[in-house]
Amino acid sequence: MILEADFASFLQDIRPTKAMRDDLKTGHQTLRDRLNADEGLKKCLVSDFLQGSYKRSTAIRPKGDRRSDVDIIVVTKLSEQEYTPAKAMDIFTPFLDKHYKGKWRQQGRSFGIELSYVELDLVLTSAPSEAEMGILRSEALSADDSLEDDPEWRLHRSWLGLSSRYRSDARTLIAEAKNEPEWKSQPLRIPDRDANKWESTHPLAQITWTRDKNNRTGKHFVNVVKAIKWWRVEKHEEPKHPKGFPLERLIGECCPDDIESVAEGVVKTLEKIVSEYKLTVLVGGKPTLPDYGVPTHDVFKRIAVDDFKKFYDQVKDGAALARRAYDSQDRTESGNLWRELFGSKFPKPPENGGGSSGSGRGYTPPTGPATPGSGRFA
Numbered sequence: 001m002i003l004e005a006d007f008a009s010f011l012q013d014i015r016p017t018k019a020m021r022d023d024l025k026t027g028h029q030t031l032r033d034r035l036n037a038d039e040g041l042k043k044c045l046v047s048d049f050l051q052g053s054y055k056r057s058t059a060i061r062p063k064g065d066r067r068s069d070v071d072i073i074v075v076t077k078l079s080e081q082e083y084t085p086a087k088a089m090d091i092f093t094p095f096l097d098k099h100y101k102g103k104w105r106q107q108g109r110s111f112g113i114e115l116s117y118v119e120l121d122l123v124l125t126s127a128p129s130e131a132e133m134g135i136l137r138s139e140a141l142s143a144d145d146s147l148e149d150d151p152e153w154r155l156h157r158s159w160l161g162l163s164s165r166y167r168s169d170a171r172t173l174i175a176e177a178k179n180e181p182e183w184k185s186q187p188l189r190i191p192d193r194d195a196n197k198w199e200s201t202h203p204l205a206q207i208t209w210t211r212d213k214n215n216r217t218g219k220h221f222v223n224v225v226k227a228i229k230w231w232r233v234e235k236h237e238e239p240k241h242p243k244g245f246p247l248e249r250l251i252g253e254c255c256p257d258d259i260e261s262v263a264e265g266v267v268k269t270l271e272k273i274v275s276e277y278k279l280t281v282l283v284g285g286k287p288t289l290p291d292y293g294v295p296t297h298d299v300f301k302r303i304a305v306d307d308f309k310k311f312y313d314q315v316k317d318g319a320a321l322a323r324r325a326y327d328s329q330d331r332t333e334s335g336n337l338w339r340e341l342f343g344s345k346f347p348k349p350p351e352n353g354g355g356s357s358g359s360g361r362g363y364t365p366p367t368g369p370a371t372p373g374s375g376r377f378a
Contacts, residue, residue: 001331015061016059027120046137052245054070058229096113110123232247254272255268273312321337
């Protein structure tokens with residue numbers, strides 16, 4: 001059974017809480033305000049925007065003492081011909097020491113900032129082309145709305161964030177953005193300090209791909225991602241990889257478009273992974289998955305073959321369990337099987353709730369008071 005109400009409750013319990021989301025907003029907004037006010041940096045900055053699972057609405061609640069995290073892209077005017085990756089990153093050191101002394105660390109391609117309530121990942125880019133400047137400074141990018149906040153978001157110069165919809169010209173601008181083609185964005189270039197080279201990345205392509213996939217799946221895709229991510233952290237601490245975007249990319253590769261529920265999406269995605277990569281695992285290989293917008297970048301490059309083999313075996317067991325839960329027409333049995341898959345965050349079914357509901361959707365709570373004569377109690 002697909003148990004819509006139980007899945008809705010489960011998804012609510014694995015999303016970052018409102019307090020966590022508020023902390024994320026405080027953390028990234030403070031960092032962005034400080035960057036744009038810094039006398040030493042602001043002359044070389046073009047814009048900043050959010051990326052990652054927070055922006056794409058595929059983030060799950062951290063477990064244990066882990067903190068929520070958010071990724072911030074800072075587009076600069078730094079030329080690759082004048083700045084090596086190390087030299088470019090060193091420009092940000094005085095700023096980080098001033099505001100986050102003892103709380104930041106150098107990473108290969110970014111800066112990690114650990115605060116008591118949130119973790120920030122600061123990624124800088126080299127100078128984009130002049131043609132890109134306008135859209136990179138547009139509100140379509142600077143707004144911090146996630147895809148769940150604003151599922152119709154478009155990469156267009158006229159798009160307004162939700163906080164600007166009060167404007168008298170908002171309706172006209174939004175209509176213009178919806179009716180005109182989106183901006184064809186180009187990859188950005190980020191520094192790889194360890195490899196001493198600049199590399200292409202395309203966070204905007206990752207966001208637009210996720211938006212389009214979510215729309216093709218009846219807005220279920222981001223919830224399928226969250227559910228499978230939670231199954232990984234709840235049931236399989238090892239191997240650590242694949243996780244994060246590589247796992248999300250794999251789910252995107254295998255999740256069908258024509259799903260009608262999160263339950264169906266979970267079952268069919270896990271089963272597709274099993275069927276698609278059976279031969280790959282048999283010959284001792286692993287998938288090759290090109291990044292959105294940068295097809296030469298394999299997001300599975302750093303995944304070890306042995307780790308993928310262990311993950312694959314876990315998916316086989318998970319797919320079989322999910323199929324039993326999905327096919328069961330017994331309310332209690334189905335709920336218990338989904339709970340076995342996802343753990344205690346999935347609602348415990350009523351002990352006497354056996355039998356089919358007919359639709360297979362399980363009990364759905366009323367959304368408002370019953371109207372006499374409506375037939376609800378007829």
